[in-house]
Structures are given as C-alpha cells and as structure tokens.
Amino acid sequence: MLTVYHGATDVVSSPICAFGRPRLDFGQGFYVTDIKEQAIRWAKTMSGKRSLPPVLNIYTLNRELILLEGKHKIFTSYDAEWLDFIVANRRGENLASEYDYIEGGIANDRVIDTVNLYIQGLIDSATALQQLAFYKPNNQICLINQSLTDKYLHYYGSERI
Structure with missing residues (x-):
C-alpha cells in the first residue's frame, strides 16, 4: 500500500474522477x-486562489493491484514521450483516455515555461528536453477509471494545513 495525498480546499473522502479538468497533464481524472x-504546496496555491483554508487529503492506494488490473502508463523521466503526451493532453487530444492510471512528472512552475515554449513552437523538442534535463521530476498520479479508483484508493483522513 502506498500513501498518497491530494491537496485541495475541500475534504475529498469520495473522489470522483470525472470532476477533474480535461486539459491537464494526464487528462481528466483524480490527481x-x-x-x-x-x-501541501498545491493546497496552499488553491487556498490563495479561492480564499479558503488549505486541506491535505490522505489516502492509501493499492498501486500493485491497480497496475495489475488496469491499463496504465508510467513516465520515469522528462523525456520526449512525456513531453509529447503532456502537450497532446493540454491541447485537448486526450491521449489519457486510453488509460486507467497514469503516473509521472508534473509540468509544474519549474518546467511549465519550457513546455509552453515548445507548445508555441518557439523551441524544438531537443531544446525543450535539454532544458528539462536540469529538473528532477516531481510525481503525480492520475486516476481515470472510477471503478478501479473506488476499489483501490481508500480515504484515510484529512487535515487542515
């Protein structure tokens, strides 16, 4: 079992995958x-935008079984495949819809400028990847399949930050 976290401004005891926005890194799902x-950083960011207190939701995830049962994609680095996947999803191509579970680096504040330059055609893939090589990926997990999420993600509790 893996302990995982969801930063928010609400207690999320029963995650719903379809509530996620569609044009995110790994598509629509529960992150x-x-x-x-x-x-915690994400919860504080959302708190500032919404003027609500930040909440850290805590879960256990049976990663082994969800990977065994569901169709999954795991990115281990900021590489060309990751870059193209992120860009396609942000453009609305929804490559993520082929999967139940996606895991990998997040296009956060540290790397989004490079991704955006690539999306705009201002730099090529090779230049983007050279710039991304300086960053160690954070990790995000996108749960897309509701029945697998209900089966393998279990709410542990929440705490105000």
Whole structure:
C-alpha cells in the first residue's frame, strides 16, 4: 500500500474522477501524489486562489493491484514521450483516455515555461528536453477509471494545513 495525498480546499473522502479538468497533464481524472510536500504546496496555491483554508487529503492506494488490473502508463523521466503526451493532453487530444492510471512528472512552475515554449513552437523538442534535463521530476498520479479508483484508493483522513 502506498500513501498518497491530494491537496485541495475541500475534504475529498469520495473522489470522483470525472470532476477533474480535461486539459491537464494526464487528462481528466483524480490527481494524487506520493510526495506530501507537493500536495501541501498545491493546497496552499488553491487556498490563495479561492480564499479558503488549505486541506491535505490522505489516502492509501493499492498501486500493485491497480497496475495489475488496469491499463496504465508510467513516465520515469522528462523525456520526449512525456513531453509529447503532456502537450497532446493540454491541447485537448486526450491521449489519457486510453488509460486507467497514469503516473509521472508534473509540468509544474519549474518546467511549465519550457513546455509552453515548445507548445508555441518557439523551441524544438531537443531544446525543450535539454532544458528539462536540469529538473528532477516531481510525481503525480492520475486516476481515470472510477471503478478501479473506488476499489483501490481508500480515504484515510484529512487535515487542515
């Protein structure tokens, strides 16, 4: 079992995958991370935008079984495949819809400028990848399949930050 976190301004005891926005890195789904500090930063960011207190939602995820049962995609680095996948999803091509579970680096504040330059055609793939090589990926998990999420993600609790 893996402990994962979801930063928000609400307690999310029953995640719903379809509530996620469609043009995110890994498409529409419920996003969690195994990096507590990353979820806390996101909760604080959302808190500032919504003027609501930040909340850290905590879950256990049976990663082994969800990977065994569902169709998954795991990115281990900021590479060409990751870059093209992120860009396609942000453009609305929805490559993520082929999967139940996607895991990998997040296009956060540290790397989004490079991704945006690539999307706009201002730099090529090779230049983008050279710039991204300086960053160690954070980790995000996108749960897309609701029945697998209900089966393998279990709410543990929430805490105000």
